[in-house]
Amino acid sequence: MRYLVLPYIPGQSLRERLELEKRLSLPEALRLTLEVAEALSYAHSRNVVHRDVKPENILLFQGHAMVVDFGIAKALSDTETDSVTLEGMFVGTPMYMAPEQMFGDQPVDERADIYSLASVLYELLDGITPFHGPSATAIFARKATMAAVAPKNPIDELPPHVEQALLRALESERDRRFASVSEFAEALTTAPSAGRPARRSGAVSLQSIAVLPFANSSAIPENEYLSDGISEDLIHALSKLPSLRVVARTSAFAVKGRSHDVRPIRADPGVSPLLPGSLRRPGDRLRVDLARPTYHRTPIALGINTDAYRRIERRYRITRGLLELLAECRHPVSLITKSALVERDLDLLVPMAQRNLVSVHFSITTLDNQLAAKMEPRATAPHRKLKAMRALHEAGVPVGVMVAPVIPALTDPEMESILEAAHDAGARSAGYVLLRLPHEIKDLFRDWLAQRFPDRAEHVLWTLPEAGQKLHSQQIEEPAQKTADAVLRMTELPLAMMHGKLGDTKPARVGQHRNEAM
Secondary structure (H helix, E strand, O other): OOOOOOOOOOOOEHHHHHHHHOOOOHHHHHHHHHHHHHHHHHHHHOOEEOOOOOHHHEEEEOOEEEEOOOOOOEEOOOOOOOOOOOOOOOOOOOOOOOHHHHHOOOOOOHHHHHHHHHHHHHHHHHOOOOOOOOOHHHHHHHHHHOOOOOOOOOOOOOOHHHHHHHHHHOOOOHHHOOOOHHHHHHHHHOOOOOOOOOOOOHHHHOOEEEEOOOEEOOOOHHHHHHHHHHHHHHHHHHOOOOOOEEOOHHHHHHHOOOOOOOHHHHOOOOOOOEEOEEEEOOOOOOEEEEOOOOOOOOOEEEOOOOOOOOOOHHHHOHHHHHHHHHHHHOOOEEEEEOOHHHHHHHHHHHHHHHOOOEEEEEEEOOOOHHHHHHHOOOOOOHHHHHHHHHHHHHOOOOEEEEEEEEOOOOOHHHHHHHHHHHHHOOOOOEEEEEOOOOHHHHHHHHHHHHHHOOOOHHHHHHHHHHHHHHHOOOOOOOOOHHHHHHHHHHHHOOOOOOOOOOOOOOOOOOOOOOOOOO
16 A cells, blocks of 8 residues: 655645735745745656646745645656546646646646746736636636736836746747756746847747738728728737837838838848738628738637627627638637527538537536526526537537536536536536626625525525635635536546647547636
């Protein structure tokens, strides 16, 4: 029998300190980060990756940082058949997880810990993590589509070499990060020598950019003003980014009509990337194409904040237009919806699924039609969602279920039933979102609960105060045991991870899926 003996460490966690101080000074943040780096370096030298570095797992003993909770650590020598660390398993905390941990498309190594440690340092300096949002789903989407930017509200001004090291460690592509945590630590403490600029990567490597005038590809000369206006708006928007110098409109428009001759712009030694584009107007729609050759296609998530298949979609067909464009460009997309209207677009979804470019997840709160009518009066009935899910599954479109929101003492007893019904309908991935009550919603929810469920209102509210405080922190909380057991049962299924990198020939797999409340 193998077992692990850990010492008792009195004192507070780094999370508890952050709750009191919000942000730390640069010297203190670097001191704690370097101590954590030293601990991780030792673990990596023993072929162990922590995989869940976050303030909650850093204890402060006599002022020094101690790394704890190696409960989900992974040995670098583990095989792919390891029952705890199957490739693609969702293990870690979304706000601190490296993209390869979330998407499951690459084996996890020490560079994942470097990303997590950089996320912790970012929070120590700025008071927030580099990628945050109302739910794990939103965090996934932002990590998949956005690059980290420098902290905006540090107590002390960050030296260039610290900022550059931090952003390099937060690269979404792990090959662009530091090769070891000790290399990251050295970069944080060593300023570049004079005359030798530090390496800048990712978003900050774009020291300057030139937005060329967009070409009017339509046959309508009147659209020329529109293409110029879009170019100008893009120049104005990019100019607001502090880490980016944008070539002025006057210089950029000097090559209008002769975009093949960009010598006037190339003469500027600080300008490297050029961003050309074109505008077309097919029918009553407007299409803008940006020709960025280094663009890396990562999944676009539709339906995270607003359902992509609301009733207005029947008339305006905006979502369908987006799918047509994504299909044409062979761009991966993930859909989340409460509507059976998604069946309308099977003619687009099926060929995209054949190229592994799409997945569709249905949000199901309850299987009780009467309860659903009270909670989501304008949404598709539960049985109709399951019917649509089955139709997509039988057509070859990957489908999954998102149980949301889970309300204690109201909908949480149905978790297992929903998962079983969804699996029977073809779902091969699952997630859940706990109820979240922002300040402006609390009173509305209390009134709604008293009117709709007077017999259970007191019980539901009694369970919320403590949970409510936790759900407003940036910490992913443990669900009720029954909910956890229900989700763990889904690990026995061949689940394609909802937020996996689409477009791969090999489907990802998912294990425990803990979503932040929304």
